[in-house]
Amino acid sequence: MATDRFAQPIVALATPYAAGALAVIRTSGAGAVEMVDALFSPRGRLAAAGGYTVHHGRLVQPTTDSGGKPGTGVAAGDEVLDEVLATVFRAPHSYTGEDSVEISCHGSPAGIDRILAALCAAGFRPADPGEFTLRAFLAGKIDLTRAEAVQEIVSAQTREAHAMALQRLSGAVEERINDVKGRLVSLLAAIDIQLDYPEEDTGEIVVPPESVREVEELLRSLLAGWRTGRIYQEGVRVAIAGRTNAGKSSLFNALLRQDRAIVSAIAGTTRDYLEAPISLSGVPARIFDTAGFRDTIEEIESEGIRRSGEILDSADLVVWVVDASTGNADTVAGDADAAAEALVIERLRAEGRLVGAWNKVDLGAGGTPPPDFLPVSVKTGAGMDELLQALARTVLPESLAWTGEPVIDSLRQKELLERALQALGHVREGLAEQVPVDTIALDMEEAVRALGEITGEVTSDDVLDAMFRGFCVGK
Ligand SMILES: Nc1nc2c(ncn2[C@@H]2O[C@H](COP(=O)(O)OP(=O)(O)O)[C@@H](O)[C@H]2O)c(=O)[nH]1
Numbered sequence: 001m002a003t004d005r006f007a008q009p010i011v012a013l014a015t016p017y018a019a020g021a022l023a024v025i026r027t028s029g030a031g032a033v034e035m036v037d038a039l040f041s042p043r044g045r046l047a048a049a050g051g052y053t054v055h056h057g058r059l060v061q062p063t064t065d066s067g068g069k070p071g072t073g074v075a076a077g078d079e080v081l082d083e084v085l086a087t088v089f090r091a092p093h094s095y096t097g098e099d100s101v102e103i104s105c106h107g108s109p110a111g112i113d114r115i116l117a118a119l120c121a122a123g124f125r126p127a128d129p130g131e132f133t134l135r136a137f138l139a140g141k142i143d144l145t146r147a148e149a150v151q152e153i154v155s156a157q158t159r160e161a162h163a164m165a166l167q168r169l170s171g172a173v174e175e176r177i178n179d180v181k182g183r184l185v186s187l188l189a190a191i192d193i194q195l196d197y198p199e200e201d202t203g204e205i206v207v208p209p210e211s212v213r214e215v216e217e218l219l220r221s222l223l224a225g226w227r228t229g230r231i232y233q234e235g236v237r238v239a240i241a242g243r244t245n246a247g248k249s250s251l252f253n254a255l256l257r258q259d260r261a262i263v264s265a266i267a268g269t270t271r272d273y274l275e276a277p278i279s280l281s282g283v284p285a286r287i288f289d290t291a292g293f294r295d296t297i298e299e300i301e302s303e304g305i306r307r308s309g310e311i312l313d314s315a316d317l318v319v320w321v322v323d324a325s326t327g328n329a330d331t332v333a334g335d336a337d338a339a340a341e342a343l344v345i346e347r348l349r350a351e352g353r354l355v356g357a358w359n360k361v362d363l364g365a366g367g368t369p370p371p372d373f374l375p376v377s378v379k380t381g382a383g384m385d386e387l388l389q390a391l392a393r394t395v396l397p398e399s400l401a402w403t404g405e406p407v408i409d410s411l412r413q414k415e416l417l418e419r420a421l422q423a424l425g426h427v428r429e430g431l432a433e434q435v436p437v438d439t440i441a442l443d444m445e446e447a448v449r450a451l452g453e454i455t456g457e458v459t460s461d462d463v464l465d466a467m468f469r470g471f472c473v474g475k
Pocket residue numbers: 242243244245246247248249250251262263264265267268269270292359360361362363376377378379380
């Protein structure tokens with residue numbers, strides 16, 4: 001990541017490249033305001049503007065010499081690109097810490113293309129993915145936990161996931177890390193004094209093991225939140241499986257509350273699989289309606305069934321639907337398919353991935369459902385709330401539910417927390433074995449270093465490259 005790249009002002013579309021009421025084009029860098037001003041009419045307006053001011057005008061591609069004098073309007077022959085609002089930010093009071101102009105223009109891809117082309121011809125470079133946020137980090141406006149949260153906010157799929165990412169953006173994780181780091185640094189300072197003035201050594205323990213344990217506790221609770229953060233951010237895969245005609249597509253539709261899958265009384269209507277996003281108590285879930293288990297010679301359906309098997313294998317949770325009026329698979333004696341089904345159900349149960357739906361209880365011939373199967377009627381809605389609760393509990397056990405405490409979502413942060421905890425473990429062992437205090441200081445320094453990497457106090461180009469490559473352009 002060559003630093004001179006950052007000398008050049010950048011431009012990017014920050015909103016989707018699609019027809020819409022408005023689009024926002026973002027620019028940043030030394031000279032950005034003057035460069036946009038050169039394409040703005042009335043000319044000179046932006047260049048003279050202070051920060052946090054909004055200006056109405058036209059973006060023009062000057063084809064004649066319109067003089068460049070302050071106040072000059074559109075000259076004859078100038079090509080008007082769009083009527084816009086330009087918001088001026090002055091360094092250091094901008095997202096990136098640099099001079100910056102945000103252009104709100106009309107949301108027309110054709111118009112956006114013309115404006116971007118004009119800005120690039122005027123000297124802007126198209127921004128790399130995440131480059132605005134990278135510049136904000138390099139300018140010291142935000143730490144790395146907040147930079148990561150920027151992208152996490154964009155990709156959050158549910159209200160809860162969004163709230164967690166917003167909490168990280170506001171610096172909740174950064175504060176926790178800095179708090180812990182501060183405590184370790186003061187312990188290190190005490191060690192230094194002891195090393196510098198050994199004659200004043202009173203034999204007192206300069207690093208009380210309780211303080212190390214307290215710090216470990218704080219880090220461990222943050223680390224424990226990682227699985228919660230992951231589940232809310234990444235979401236889960238829920239497959240609906242079972243025999244043909246059991247009511248899988250009906251359940252899929254009920255979960256979606258719209259008639260998307262084709263429901264029919266003719267066996268084998270779902271030939272492939274359907275996929276849709278839903279929220280299970282705030283956990284984003286993708287549900288898959290699969291083709292049923294049934295002997296078939298039909299080519300397309302066999303392919304559908306093969307793919308359904310793959311979906312079943314990769315699902316975090318499988319809702320196994322049984323038509324209660326015909327009973328569970330293993331009640332059908334001498335049926336080879338039924339034996340295979342029973343094995344699959346057993347495996348899913350053993351893996352904790354099974355929630356059974358004992359469907360069509362409205363028909364009245366259900367009998368007692370087997371363990372892990374809940375009586376439901378997709379048709380009447382009976383038992384559906386209980387089924388939904390069981391799904392939510394299975395994807396998110398109570399121990400992982402969000403309590404409002406800051407949670408982390410980043411694997412990078414998780415690994416660094418583990419590194420810090422490992423070093424602190426060594427510190428505690430060292431204290432117990434009464435190793436020389438300077439050895440203890442080394443482990444403590446390692447913990448401080450790992451925490452510093454989390455916030456980005458210490459970092460490398462490789463880490464930054466890897467992190468920002470995953471960002472969208474314009475962020
Ligand atoms: N009586 C009753 N019929 C249902 C219920 N759920 C689904 N069905 C019917 O069962 C048939 C097969 O449903 P479908 O969802 O296509 O099953 P799939 O093959 O498993 O996807 C359709 O005629 C549905 O209307 C239910 O709870 N009660």
